[in-house]
Amino acid sequence: MDFSLTEKQKMIRKITREFAEEYIAPVAEESDKKSELDPIVFKKIKEMKYFGSCIPEEYGGAGLHDDTIAFAIITEEIGRIDASWAITTGVHCSVVCRPIYTFGTEEQKEKFLIPLAKGDKLGAFALTEANAGSDAGGVQLTAVKDGDEWVLNGSKIFATNGGIANILLVVARTGGKDSRKQLTIFIVDTDTPGYSVGVKEDKLGVRASNTSELVFDNVRVPDENILGNIGDGFKLALSILDYGRIIIAAQCVGLGQACLEAAIKYANEREQFGMKIGRFQGIQWKIADMATSIESGRLLTYKAAYLCDQGKDYGLASSMAKLVASEAAMKAAHQAVQIHGGYGVMKAYNVERYFRDAKVAEIYEGTSEIQRLVIANRYLKRGF
Numbered sequence: 001m002d003f004s005l006t007e008k009q010k011m012i013r014k015i016t017r018e019f020a021e022e023y024i025a026p027v028a029e030e031s032d033k034k035s036e037l038d039p040i041v042f043k044k045i046k047e048m049k050y051f052g053s054c055i056p057e058e059y060g061g062a063g064l065h066d067d068t069i070a071f072a073i074i075t076e077e078i079g080r081i082d083a084s085w086a087i088t089t090g091v092h093c094s095v096v097c098r099p100i101y102t103f104g105t106e107e108q109k110e111k112f113l114i115p116l117a118k119g120d121k122l123g124a125f126a127l128t129e130a131n132a133g134s135d136a137g138g139v140q141l142t143a144v145k146d147g148d149e150w151v152l153n154g155s156k157i158f159a160t161n162g163g164i165a166n167i168l169l170v171v172a173r174t175g176g177k178d179s180r181k182q183l184t185i186f187i188v189d190t191d192t193p194g195y196s197v198g199v200k201e202d203k204l205g206v207r208a209s210n211t212s213e214l215v216f217d218n219v220r221v222p223d224e225n226i227l228g229n230i231g232d233g234f235k236l237a238l239s240i241l242d243y244g245r246i247i248i249a250a251q252c253v254g255l256g257q258a259c260l261e262a263a264i265k266y267a268n269e270r271e272q273f274g275m276k277i278g279r280f281q282g283i284q285w286k287i288a289d290m291a292t293s294i295e296s297g298r299l300l301t302y303k304a305a306y307l308c309d310q311g312k313d314y315g316l317a318s319s320m321a322k323l324v325a326s327e328a329a330m331k332a333a334h335q336a337v338q339i340h341g342g343y344g345v346m347k348a349y350n351v352e353r354y355f356r357d358a359k360v361a362e363i364y365e366g367t368s369e370i371q372r373l374v375i376a377n378r379y380l381k382r383g384f
Contacts, residue, residue, distance in 0.1 A: 003299075005069070012070050016077040019048060020085075028082040031208035032353055037088060037164075038208075045119065050074060050089050052117030054098050059109055060117035065101065068243075068305035072250035076298075079254025080261075083357040084208035086251035087364075091160045092116070094247040096123030096169055099240050100187070103228045112167055112187055124165035125244075126156040126188075126214055127237055133158075134370050136171075136241075137180035137234055141216060143172035150174070150186065150226075152219040155198065160364070163197045163212030166190050169240075170216070171233050183233030187225040194219040205356035241366065242315040245322040246308065248365040249301040252325035255361065256294040259332035259354050263287060263339045283339060290332045297325030316378045323371035326361040333358035 005013070027038045045051060053071045055061025064070045071093070079086030100113045115121040132138035141154030152172055156162070168188040175182030188195065198213030228236050264287060267278035277283050304317035333355040337344035344351050362368050 003302075005073075009067070009070050009073055013073045013077060016050075016074050017080070019044070020078050020081040024078065024081045024085055028084075028208075029347075029350070029353065031082070031084065033207075035202070035207045037084065037210070041085065042119075045085070045089060049117075049119075050078070051092055051119035051122075052097060053089070053093050055093070055101055055113065055117040059101065060114045061097070065098075066309060068246060068308045069302055072246060072301055072305045075247050075250040076254035076257070076301075079251035080258045081254075082208070083251060083255050083354075083361070084206045086254060087160060087206055087209045087248075088122075090247040090251055091125065091244070092123045095125040095240050095244040096167065098243060099169060099185075099227060099236065103236060104187075105224070107224065108187060108227070116167060121166035122161055122164055123167045123169070124159045124161040124214075125240065126159050126162065126168050126170040128158045129154070129156055134367060136237055137183070139171050139173055139183055139233075141170070141172045143174045143184060143186060143221070145174075146220075148223050149220045150223070152186065152188070152194075152216040152221060154216055156214040156216075158201065158364075159212055159214050161210055162214050163200050163210045168214070169227060170214075171237055174230055174233075180234040181231050183237070184230050185227040185233045185236055186221045187227055188216075188219065188221055192219050192221070203360065205353075205358070205360040207356075238315075242318050243308065245318040245365055245371075246301060246304045246314070248361070249297065249304070249318070249321035249325040252322075252329040252358075252361045253294060253298045253301055255354060255358055256290070256297060256325070256329040256332040259329070259336040259351060259358070260287070260290045260294055262349075262351050262354070263290065263332075263336040266340055266343075277339070286335045286339060290328075290335050293324075293328035293331055297321065297328040300324050316375060319366070319371045319374040319378075322365060323368055323375070326358075327368060329358040329361050 023044050049062040052061030053064050056065050057063040075086050075090045097116050116123050143150040143152050170186045170188050174184040194217045196215045198215045201211040267283050270277045300321040304314045304321045307314035336351040337355050343349050
């Protein structure tokens with residue numbers, strides 16, 4: 001069993017870390033305050049092809065479609081500096097670009113995937129509704145057939161990138177009111193008449209990442225914009241989320257790593273009672289627990305990515321990775337703030353932002369409770 005990274009993956013980590021430290025770090029705090037992404041960073045990320053990390057070069061991507069570990073490393077390193085940018089690029093790639101590449105027609109790839117992978121357009125995955133959060137099958141937004149078009153009516157909430165997206169993957173109900181077999185995914189251009197952005201959410205953490213309500217008022221979508229087949233929406237959505245959890249887990253690993261590094265730096269500098277606080281056993285145990293939890297999340301994340309690249313079932317592994325990595329990030333952020341003491345709750349120190357960002361990570365892309373349900377159900381069905 002070989003846990004080492006390839007030379008290419010090591011180089012990707014080095015390049016992404018240098019990029020994030022040079023371009024994202026200087027504006028991360030200001031972006032958090034403004035609750036918006038920096039346009040210069042957006043342009044730089046586009047130049048680096050991070051918007052198309054998991055897409056082949058022939059469709060405008062970076063060519064890492066068969067190296068999910070490398071994609072995870074990119075997200076991890078961006079997340080180490082700013083969770084908001086890691087979520088923005090990670091969601092765009094994992095739950096919008098990749099589904100179109102995996103399930104889309106050649107015409108859909110030419111029309112939608114290429115501009116998305118190049119970063120000319122931004123994508124969002126519209127699944128969650130007011131009454132359909134953890135229960136993904138409870139979608140009520142309707143799509144009614146009218147000739148060779150479908151008319152969409154309803155609304156979505158908590159859509160990452162939603163308010164600034166150009167292309168949406170929208171899960172809609174195309175049949176029976178209570179059947180999960182009656183959901184279908186549509187590719188929707190946000191220039192389509194009847195579509196509008198509702199409330200932009202004012203969040204606790206990952207504030208620079210846009211999270212918005214999306215409103216559909218008789219939005220007409222042609223037949224050729226159906227992703228996959230009619231009625232396959234629920235099955236495809238679960239598959240999409242399985243992959244997305246690998247990338248969210250990677251973002252959490254990066255955030256946890258940032259907390260650990262900040263805590264170590266402070267513990268080696270801060271003096272109390274005539275010595276560096278890192279000499280105290282109480283602080284050392286916190287550091288040890290943080291490092292162990294983060295590394296556990298990292299290993300589970302890379303395992304899920306590895307299984308994905310090997311064409312094996314990775315749904316269970318991705319749920320484990322998301323659960324462990326998100327909770328490790330939260331624990332690390334909590335301990336980092338504690339180690340910083342009074343300074344930990346001051347905005348002058350990054351750990352205050354990390355703490356707020358980490359709490360959100362335990363909720364989006366499936367709460368910790370949902371991950372535990374997924375994991376337990378897999379084991380209960382498998383038996384021993």
